[in-house]
Amino acid sequence: MSKQSVVHRAGKYVQDNYPMFFHRYLAKPVAKFRYRNEVLALQGKHVSNSNHPSFFFFTTHKCASVFILQNLARLAEDKGMEHIHLEAYFGRTDHTQYENFLDSEFASKVFKPTGFYFGPFRERYGINPPDDNPILLILRDPRDVLTSYYYSVSMSHGVLHPDIIQMREEARQTRIDDYVIRKADMFFERYLDYANHLLSRPNTLFLRYEDMVVNFEEWLYQIAEHLHLQTNQRTIDQLVGKANFDVSEDVKSHKRQVMPGDHRRKLRTETIAHLNEKFTPIFSRMGYE
Numbered sequence: 020m021s022k023q024s025v026v027h028r029a030g031k032y033v034q035d036n037y038p039m040f041f042h043r044y045l046a047k048p049v050a051k052f053r054y055r056n057e058v059l060a061l062q063g064k065h066v067s068n069s070n071h072p073s074f075f076f077f078t079t080h081k082c083a084s085v086f087i088l089q090n091l092a093r094l095a096e097d098k099g100m101e102h103i104h105l106e107a108y109f110g111r112t113d114h115t116q117y118e119n120f121l122d123s124e125f126a127s128k129v130f131k132p133t134g135f136y137f138g139p140f141r142e143r144y145g146i147n148p149p150d151d152n153p154i155l156l157i158l159r160d161p162r163d164v165l166t167s168y169y170y171s172v173s174m175s176h177g178v179l180h181p182d183i184i185q186m187r188e189e190a191r192q193t194r195i196d197d198y199v200i201r202k203a204d205m206f207f208e209r210y211l212d213y214a215n216h217l218l219s220r221p222n223t224l225f226l227r228y229e230d231m232v233v234n235f236e237e238w239l240y241q242i243a244e245h246l247h248l249q250t251n252q253r254t255i256d257q258l259v260g261k262a263n264f265d266v267s268e269d270v271k272s273h274k275r276q277v278m279p280g281d282h283r284r285k286l287r288t289e290t291i292a293h294l295n296e297k298f299t300p301i302f303s304r305m306g307y308e
Contacts, residue, residue: 050107050108060129063128065131068134071247072132073152077155078138078158079158081168082228087157090239090258100134101134101136103137105140130149143212153245157226157227160229161207161298164206165199169202195286196287200293207297211300211301227305236259
């Protein structure tokens, strides 16, 4: 076993068994070192040598955002762009800072017009990117999101802040059908907010998670074109070759299930009917049935 694997396992053990200790003495101090660029961004002091237009990546939980970010990073690398992941930094330090995005002066200081890519943001947080900057919006069938969210919170999600400990206990003490119904309002509001503020904007490219799984190469080409990150065919071929959507289900894995339609396998008929009615306005605007 490699040294890196040993360290990872040790960290996971501490996180699972001593979550408060992990957050206070490991996650939070490490974040301030790891996210130095984010600290500079909040001060308006971040610098990039790239003149490429900055872009914003919005999504929600359980939409393969980590995987998508890895591909975006590779595409943006050729343009010399810098990544600013404010959600990751806030989540490990002080997640009340999202309120600052409502201040337009603060937002203009943080979101520089060129040289950076911001995100993923798993809700909008009141952010309104300028019309000159491309927006990438990637969403998944909310019924599958809710299903996957239950397993993530109850089994695999890292303890980024103390609230997650309470969230985990709540999920573990609740049946999946009751849990997704309880959380449906939260996700409905996020999807509706995206639909009302981002979906119809000319600088927004909306793509569905399901289309990524079905035809990743075409999906990737659309992103590269919209963000003006066209690169050589060799890079695209490498990214397509590394993509793997054939995953055997493991409820304790953060990458538990990737194929569309998981809600039909996990939820009761009555629960699905409730979600169908709840999300009807979303389905009609985002191309879901």
